[in-house]
Amino acid sequence: xxxxxxxxxxxxxxxxxxxxxxxxxxxxxxxxxxxxxxxxxxxxxxxxxxxxxxxxxxxxxxxxxxxxxxxxxxxxxxxxxxxxxxxxxxxxxxxxxxxxxxxxxxxxxxxxxxxxxxxxxxxxxxxxxxxxxxxxxxxxxxxxxxxxxxxxxxxxxxxxxxxxxxxxxxxxxxxxxxxxxxxxxxxxxxxxxxxxxxxxxxxxxxxxxxxxxxxxxxxxxxxxxxxxxxxxxxxxxxxxxxxxxxxxxxxxxxxxxxxxxxxxxxxxxxxxxxxxxxxxxxxxxxxxxxxxxxxxxxxxxxxxxxxxxxxxxxxxxxxxxxxxx
Amino acid sequence: xxxxxxxxxxxxxxxxxxxxxxxxxxxxxxxxxxxxxxxxxxxxxxxxxxxxxxxxxxxxxxxxxxxxxxxxxxxxxxxxxxxxxxxxxxxxxxxxxxxxxxxxxxxxxxxxxxxxxxxxxxxxxxxxxxxxxxxxxxxxxxxxxxxxxxxxxxxxxxxxxxxxxxxxxxxxxxxxxxxxxxxxxxxxxxxxxxxxxxxxxxxxxxxxxxxxxxxxxxxxxxxxxxxxxxxxxxxxxxxxxxxxxxxxxxxxxxxxxxxxxxxxxxxxxxxxxxxxxxxxxxxxxxx
Numbered sequence: 001x002x003x004x005x006x007x008x009x010x011x012x013x014x015x016x017x018x019x020x021x022x023x024x025x026x027x028x029x030x031x032x033x034x035x036x037x038x039x040x041x042x043x044x045x046x047x048x049x050x051x052x053x054x055x056x057x058x059x060x061x062x063x064x065x066x067x068x069x070x071x072x073x074x075x076x077x078x079x080x081x082x083x084x085x086x087x088x089x090x091x092x093x094x095x096x097x098x099x100x101x102x103x104x105x106x107x108x109x110x111x112x113x114x115x116x117x118x119x120x121x122x123x124x125x126x127x128x129x130x131x132x133x134x135x136x137x138x139x140x141x142x143x144x145x146x147x148x149x150x151x152x153x154x155x156x157x158x159x160x161x162x163x164x165x166x167x168x169x170x171x172x173x174x175x176x177x178x179x180x181x182x183x184x185x186x187x188x189x190x191x192x193x194x195x196x197x198x199x200x201x202x203x204x205x206x207x208x209x210x211x212x213x214x215x216x217x218x219x220x221x222x223x224x225x226x227x228x229x230x231x232x233x234x235x236x237x238x239x240x241x242x243x244x245x246x247x248x249x250x251x252x253x254x255x256x257x258x259x260x261x262x263x264x265x266x267x268x269x270x271x272x273x274x275x276x277x278x279x280x281x282x283x284x285x286x287x288x289x290x291x292x293x294x295x296x297x298x299x300x301x302x303x304x305x306x307x308x309x310x311x312x313x314x315x316x317x318x319x320x321x322x323x324x325x
Numbered sequence: 326x327x328x329x330x331x332x333x334x335x336x337x338x339x340x341x342x343x344x345x346x347x348x349x350x351x352x353x354x355x356x357x358x359x360x361x362x363x364x365x366x367x368x369x370x371x372x373x374x375x376x377x378x379x380x381x382x383x384x385x386x387x388x389x390x391x392x393x394x395x396x397x398x399x400x401x402x403x404x405x406x407x408x409x410x411x412x413x414x415x416x417x418x419x420x421x422x423x424x425x426x427x428x429x430x431x432x433x434x435x436x437x438x439x440x441x442x443x444x445x446x447x448x449x450x451x452x453x454x455x456x457x458x459x460x461x462x463x464x465x466x467x468x469x470x471x472x473x474x475x476x477x478x479x480x481x482x483x484x485x486x487x488x489x490x491x492x493x494x495x496x497x498x499x500x501x502x503x504x505x506x507x508x509x510x511x512x513x514x515x516x517x518x519x520x521x522x523x524x525x526x527x528x529x530x531x532x533x534x535x536x537x538x539x540x541x542x543x544x545x546x547x548x549x550x551x552x553x554x555x556x557x558x559x560x561x562x563x564x565x566x567x568x569x570x571x572x573x574x575x576x577x578x579x580x581x582x583x584x585x586x587x588x589x590x591x592x593x594x595x596x597x598x599x600x601x602x603x604x605x606x607x608x609x610x611x612x
Contacts (some may be wrong), residue, residue, distance in 0.1 A: 021445070030450035042466045149598075153590040155542055157549050158565055158583035161572060170572045176572075187489065264455025268546050272569070286465040286552050294462050302453040309453075 011145070024310045031302045034160055038298070039291045040073065050093060050289045063093070081194055089296035094288045099296030102281065104166045108180055109277035110268065113193055113200065114262045120201025121208055121257055129212025129251075130203075133220060134239055144209065151206035160199040167195060177274030177324050202267045203245040204258050211254040215247035222246075249319060256312045261306040342603050349599020355592040357376050359585070363409035372400035374407040374559050383575040393568060393577040405581050410444040412541055413589065415475055415554070419540035420533050422479030423486055428529065430483065431490025432517055434597055436498055445491070451484040461552050471554045478543055482536045489532045492527040534597035538590045545586050561586050 017212040039046055047063040048055065064070050068079055082089060085264075133143040168176040174195050180188040219225060220243050228238045263278070278297065285293040285312035344350045362369065378398030386393045392401035438539035451459075457479075463477035497503060498521070506516045547553030548562025556563050560581040568579025 005455055023449075026446050027449045027453065030446060031453055032456075034450060036461050038466050041463075044466065102468050150587075150591060153538070153587050153594060155545050155549075155562075155565070155583065155586050157546065158579065158586065161569055161579055162564065162583075165576050248421050255424055261455050266455045267461070268550065271550055282461070283552070284473075286550075289465060291465075294465055298454065298458060298462050300512050301455060301458055302450075305453045305455070 013317060017314065020310065020313050020317070024306060027306055028303065031306065032081060032084055032299065033077075035298045035302070036077055036297050037064065037307055039295060042291075045069075050182045050291060066091070085300065089299060091287070092293040092296075093290045094285075095290070095293070099293050102293060103278055103296060103300060106276060106278045106281045109189075109193065109275045110263065110279060113196055113266055113269070113275065113277060114188065114259060116193055116197035117200035117204055117261050117262050117265070118255065120197060121204035121258065124201070124205040125208035125212055126251070129209045130207070130216055130239065130244060134215030141213075145213070148206040148209040151203055154203060155204050156199055157268045157272045157279035158270055159203065160196065163195045163199055164273070179274075179276050186315050192273070192275070196269045196275060199272075200262060200269050204262060204265065208251070208254055208258060212247070212251050215250045216243060219243045219247045249316060252315070253312050257305075258310045260301075260308045263301050263304065336543055343596065343599045346411050346599045346602065349597045349602075352592040352595025352599065355556040355588060355597060359409060359589050360380045360407055360413060360594065361411050364412060366403070366406035370400065370403040370406055373404040374399065374404045374441060377404055383571060383578075385575070386577055389549075391574065392581045395421055395575070401564075401581055404559045404564055405561070405585050408561045408582060409585060409589075409604070410469070411558055411560045412553065412562075412586070414420055415471060415478075415544045415560075416537050416541040418475040419478040419482060420537045421535060421546075422475055424533055426479065426483035426528065427486025428490050428525075429520070430487035431525070432521060434487065434492055435491040435494025436513075436517060436521060439492075444487070448484040448487050448491075452488075454481070456481045456539065457546050460543055460547060461550065464547060464552055469552060469555065470500055471558065474544060474547060474553050481543070482540065485536060486529065490525050491564050493528050494521055497521050527600075531597055531600045531604060534593055534600060538588075538593035538597065541586065541593070543589055 011314055037277075042049055045064070047058065047060045047067060047069055051059055051063060062068075070081065087100065092099050094103050128144050128148075132141045135141050136310070153227075162178055168174045175192060179192050217315045220239075222243075225238060225243050225247075228242045229235075233242075266277060267279035267282055269275075270277045271283050274280070282294065282297045284290075285297065343353065349604070366374075376399060377396070381390070381394050381398040382396055383389055384398075390400050390402065392405060395401055395404065418574060430444055430448065433440045434448070447586060454462075458499045459481050460477045465475040473501075490513040503516060503520050506520055511519075520546065528536070542558065544553060545562035548556075548560045553562065554560055554567075559602055564582035565579045568576065568582070571578055
């Protein structure tokens, strides 16, 4: 009998996973379509817009051909999707290199900035959120909630500039901008990431703190927590082993999604601190109207977001047997 | 039926109940004050926001210039007030534009079963793009202008509103008075507007308040990056961008517009939280 139950359970799990994979593929297909459409909503000829007012008709025609804009829209779409499926996101107009190479070259600062920011945000938000829920209504809770709301109201670029003014300009502890030059060691490069990572980490911690608090409040009143307490278990064990363990799934979700969203925060923060990452590459691509590069960046970032979402959903499926898709 | 239609989210004295929460009341008063200050900018400040006074450039805060002057000798307080007009107007326009798209998509997905899956997948796909990234891509495609910033941010935030409207519509669709309206042969568009839309306004209002706050932050970000509204029009974002170049000599150029953004966004968040707590008593109890 238990074998039949296990078999049913497994088939439900597999069906749920397949449903979710199908859903993810549909969303990815729509993401690719949206990215394709964005450039086509440009008023006038995108090639003319990219080259600016001084371009000759021959230059425009040549770029149109290079970008495949002289083909019909359905043909362009098929060609674009084909390229994306092969991992070819096109050629950057101004950098004159494949978009994937341009993104890869700039990936290091963005990758470490995201990792450090996420680590800072989590290290602040988890304990603060847990204690805030545990001491609900206390001065600590009210202060933490107010601070989280305040942090969510600060523009990241402004906070970055304040940190730069205090810690770089006045105290001289850090360089105001850059990534340490071409010959810089790993340690020097990471030193340049301290201020940007603290800036992004502090702002991201607001969302994670609020989620952690809400998730903990949900579970702290549950029966099993009360049972654990009535059995004489220490408060520390009750909070960490029983409550936090169960509250962790939604918290991990928001941490995962914050990781994907940090790339967006990196766009502004990298510009403030002059970091040569993907974020500042996107801004320069926008200012130069380098559409293939903008499209490639959009696709990579949105793809990462969809992927992170998918991985989290799959983890849900494994961790919580009640979850169905 | 009419009694049921009037129940649900629609409660009398909404404003009074929000005002009964001190933090929400403070938020409401501050946001009203910010709007009034922005509207009365020409009366409050004796200076012109574009008036150049190179001799007075980079002066610190004083009685003559409470917030100091910028790189071209312009009064920073005056520019903060005038920028507030742009930033708040853009934020409000984004709320209106995103509400129109979001309500339409949400009602369609929630009310018509056949449209639910395709519209919901479209919403999921739109929400896969981080707001600033999608907004700068759209502004890059459409061209930098205040109208295009509103369109871009409207498109970015519409899916969030659509989700909220869809969720409420799914519940309302099954309520007896909507079924009764259908049975009585009330045309679908009338049912949608009179019975469904009226009852999704409160959750919509909560989400719209948060979108107002996010739109102000996002617009400031776009202007700061130089990919938003024309630099000739004062906005809090462009002011910070200018102040960035004078961080060591005149940091006040970026202090005050940043402070204005924080105060406005924080106030809107407080109002949004107050609204949400009032409309969802379970959450109110938790908070």
